[in-house]
Amino acid sequence: MEKQSFTIDVIYFSPTHSSGKTAKAIASGMGEPRRKIVDFTLDEKTDDILVGEGELAVICVPVYAGRVAPVAAERLSRLKADGTPAVIAVSYGNRDYDDALVELYDIAVAAGFKPVAAGAFIGEHSYSRKDMPVAAGRPDAADIEIAKRFGRDCMRKLLSGNVGNDLRLKGNRPYRDVKPSPPVAPHSTGDCAGCGECINVCPTHAISLSSGALQTDAEKCVRCCACVKYCPIGARVFDTPFTEFLYKNFSVRREPELFI
Ligand SMILES: Cc1cc2nc3c(=O)[nH]c(=O)nc-3n(C[C@H](O)[C@H](O)[C@H](O)COP(=O)(O)O)c2cc1C
Missing domain, CATH: 3.30.70.20 (Alpha-Beta Plaits)
Structure with missing residues (x-):
């Protein structure tokens, strides 16, 4: 892959903006190439999105119940790539990302991407409240710096041509089972x-x-x-009782984990 001869597709689903910020930070660490934002957050269309030659994807989605958020998985299924290299990342709320990263890897491969690096980043938990904060304000400046450095390292890896099939991620297959939850809402x-x-x-x-x-x-x-x-x-x-549970048990700061 030659330097700056491609477009970076910055792809995310991000209702509370952590995954989007993380994806953009990774992309910005990659240098100055052309960028195309593919924001699935409010996009309920179903037509295919073709990702062609000369493109490089950065994909980041949230973790829900230790898995890729189902609505994100559904929206990513519109992507059709052709061996396009991809940096994949998940954003989770400081509890755990469990099997979400391996699931995203499989989703990316099924869509025709070639994942070259992966990261699990932390974002403010959706259930965080002022009186019971869980990862409040994250990704913060330190997270953004790590994401940018990761982007730079991913670019180095790509330009070195050393992108084998050696990506080892944390997580299990079959993925953890998620029981349907009762229909509750804000x-x-x-x-x-x-x-x-x-x-x-x-x-x-x-x-x-x-x-x-x-x-x-x-x-x-x-x-x-x-x-x-x-x-x-x-x-x-x-x-939700989860707010207090998370606040009591998962308030100790976790740091991004990178796989490259
Ligand atoms: C339904 C639901 C389930 C979640 N499950 C997890 C989880 O298993 N582990 C975790 O650490 N965070 C979990 N979170 C928190 C989100 O992963 C986290 O807030 C993420 O940064 C949100 O991404 P976004 O800001 O891009 O929307 C969950 C959030 C929701 C709404």
Whole structure:
């Protein structure tokens, strides 16, 4: 691969922006080549996206229950590559990423990519709250620096031509089993001013305005908590016992793990 003769496809699904920030940081560490953003967060289209020759992909998605977030897996299935090298990464909320990285590896290979390096990065947990923070504010400046350095090292690896099939990742196959969870969702409090920002940021269009009141379709909701985090007046809440559980058990800072 010759230097700067390609476009970097920066591909992510990222309701609360950690995966997107991480993907962009990895790409920025790769130098100055052309970039194309493929943001699946609000994109419910189903047509194929062809990734051709002369392209290099950086793919980052969130971990849900130790696996690739199902809605991310579904949206990534639109990608059709042809041996395109890919740097794959997951963003998880400081608990664990379990089998998500091997799952993403398999998804990338099935789509026709050749994964050349991988990373597990930390992002603020979707269920983090001000009074019970879990990885609050991450990825922070230190994480972004690590992601950029990783991008630079990935580029060196690619340019060296030394990209065999030797990528060893943490995680198991078969992937951990995820039991279906009951249909619960965030709700709006009486302070809601009806601005509709929650509707705009919901990746599955689970929120609608009906007869002047916000309705949330719990069957569609993936509990990403984008509506909670981006409500401008804090009038969206998600009450889950997981917040306290995570705060009590998974508050000790974890660091990114890189596989290159
Ligand atoms: C339904 C759900 C399940 C999650 N499961 C895990 C998990 O198993 N391990 C973990 O550390 N974080 C978990 N998280 C937290 C997210 O992985 C984390 O907040 C991630 O950075 C979100 O990515 P985004 O900001 O790109 O949306 C979960 C979040 C949600 C919404």
